[in-house]
Amino acid sequence: VYLTEISIYDKPYQGKIATPYLQKLDLSYKENYLRFKFVGLNYLTPYKTHYLYKLEGLDHDWQRADSRTNFALYHNLSGGHYTFKVKATSDDGSILSRIREVEVYIAPPFWETLWFRLLVAVLIALIGYGYYRIKVNAMRRRQQQLEQTVAERTEELRSRNEMLHEERKKLQQKALQTTLLYEASKQISSQLELNHLLAEVVDLTQKTFRFHNVMIFMYEGGALRLKAIAGAMTKEFKKGFAIPLGKGLIGLAGEKLEEQVSNNVDEDPRYYKAFEEETRAELAVPIKMGNELIAVLDLQSDRYNAFGEDDIKIMKTFSSQIATAINNARLYLQAQQELKMRKKTEAELRQSNVDLEKAKRATDDILENVD
Template identity: 25%
Template sequence: MLEDSLGHLYIGTKGGLHKQDIQTGKIIIYTTKNGLPSDDVSGMQKDDEGNIWISTSNGLSKFSPKDSVFTNYDVRDGLMTQTFDLYLNKTDNMGNIIFGGRTGLAFFNPRDIKNSEYLPRVYLTDFKLFNQSVPVGRQSILKKHISMAEQITLTHKQTVFSFHFTALNYTLPEKNQFAYKLENFDVAWVNIGNKREVSYTNLNAGDYVFRVRASNNDGIWNKQGTSIKLKILPPFWKTWWFRISLFVFIVSASIAFYRYRVNALKRQKEKLEKEVAARTADLMEANTELEERQQEIEMQAEEISAQRDTLVEQKDMLEIKNTEVSAAYNKIKVLSSFGQKITSTLNIESINNMIYEYVASLMDTSAFGIGLYNEEKQVIEFARFMEEGKTTPFFVKALTQENSLSVRCFKNKEEIVIRHLSEEYKKYSNKLPDYQTSNMPESMIHLPLIIENRVIGTLTVNSFKVDAYSENDINNLRSLASYISIALDNANVYKIINDQNHHIKSSIDYAQNIQKAILPPKEIMDKYFDSFILFRPKDIVSGDFYWFAPINESTCLLAAIDCTGHGVQVPL
């Protein structure tokens, strides 16, 4: 067991070299398939450069943790033995490594071992089809030797072929290693040890590139290697020109068959027409009258059919019109009923509630409000503005607010219908208009409330959705606006009259209290003589009054004063 400087733990087993990442716990197993000389690992030591030296039953190996590459050494490299099956391994303070085997020890310093830096050249030596070498020639697949060829072209029938190759390295050439890759077929490089040939069978038609590279006896790779292009032609029935030709042939054959069939039918028709003409020639005179009668009947039938069709069309149109009239009548009836209901209501708050509930039942009312014009303050007052069914605080729009659509609607007597505010606002202003809701509405309707060519306020309906209102919704609001104008004007007039009546009543009550205060009580008069008072003014407060004052014990002054025509304020 051994740990490297990169945080990996190495364990040698009889099943290869196991590398575990200490932090993640991930394990990688290296075997002879990855370049290890033997799966039977007996010892490990680490040198000064971080490489791990491994003793196996088939020689020694140097493993580079950085690139996971094995460099193997055996008796051909000067080892006394090939087998290191004793668990004897040591590193002294000079950096020398000792591995023990049954027949001796291997003692060396890794710094003294220099790898060959020679990169062996790689050459293709042969190309075989169905295990037979392909000769070079004009009529052959190979026009020149395989080592100089740039491309090989095969037909779809040439399904079994192989490449042979070698590496020019004469120092222990049997230790040369090879790897190959067929682009567009092999996903990754395939290591094949010192094997020098590769075979393929039944490849799909297409373009490929065969690449092969080799290492020298010390495992130094010539990664450039050599390559050759390979083109496998598809069978003719898979080529584009064949498919186009087949399509053209099928279309042409279909057209030809169609024309043949049409001509045959024409000839058959002409033949039948001639036979019919020949057989009916003798009956023409006898049938002339019948034909004329038949034509007359047919014309009458056509007229009757046309009249029937006309009647059916008229009936359908009448039914459609009747449906439209009925729907319009119902709409007008409902609207008229609601209009009568609100115009008979004289309380503005009740009118607002009724209108909101009615409009909310017809369309989206994310925001709804009725603004009334206050002429004295020159503002539009929104006493009850609704957002998502909740009443917002009272607010006003001054007629000087140029960026308010309610103000624009009021001042210009203009209907404003916006289906997508973020795109259409530039029709009305250089910047987004003011809105009272917590979020920006997208669909907006502003209608002026007009009565006798006098604008008394505005109706506002908003939705947070794009294009939320149909033309039918807008027409409903237009019709409703007339009733709203009348109802609000009636309510306003009623409020004015009610306020005036309250003011008059207050004045009368005040005058009556004053009058009662100045009229002498009957109890005082009863102290001096028997009396009764008959005081019945025409109005609640009259200018007529009586007055009593005692002069002395035997003399009293009693006066009845007529001030009719001088108004309520006379007793004051």
């Protein structure tokens, strides 16, 4: 049997070797529509010639053909190795020729090659890994966002708790200071001797509010003179130490009749440093009756930022009570002096009456003797 023609998409194959002698056929993946035409040499009864053929790699059994359909058609062949076999038989099934074979190799398309599949597998793995990393990173970012949110909320709650704690502490301190101020006010209101009153004021203020140093300067003769001191600087400041109006925070408080505060005296040009002191903050509060200056209450702390708005309000209230107590002490002193003067006048009047009575008696005696 002979192969007379091999067609690819109905076009005869044109190779270097003639089709009858062709042993091997190499094709691309696009050349996968084949037709093999064959003929058996039977000169006596050619119309009785039959054929058996198959394409190994595709057909499992032999396919039959006769002299009128002496061709085999294969289409959409996948890439790979095939062997086309054909043989001629007679009516009684006897073999008329040896088997004619042609090896056929159809190169697979690039997407069916091993390297492409490996590349696709690698790409799929990379895509999968990339997707996994994206998901992991997204989860990590989400976790970080949640952790950040939790941290922010925790910090917010902590700040609020601290603020509430500070507010509660301030309220407790204010309540305590108010109570102590009330007790101190009661004590000084019962003291009518001026020097004792001033000493008690600075002592109670220093112990109640735990200031570093507390002083009272009385306004006398156009200047502020130290009359009482309590705290850590009693050795440096002596009674009678004078500060002119307008000098330092004390002098400014007396001159302007307004409280003067500095929470950092190191950087405050108003601060008057008379001695080597440990003062870091100072509050000077005028003690006045209306617009009349009586004295200045000076409070000093060894801590920066020691005086807040509440401290200033409390000290202003306390200074008003001190002013009332000082005024009462002065009125008491004036009353005592007036009483003393009255008693002295009454004693002198009584003595004058006694002397007058004696003089009258002496005069009467003289007149009797004359008669």
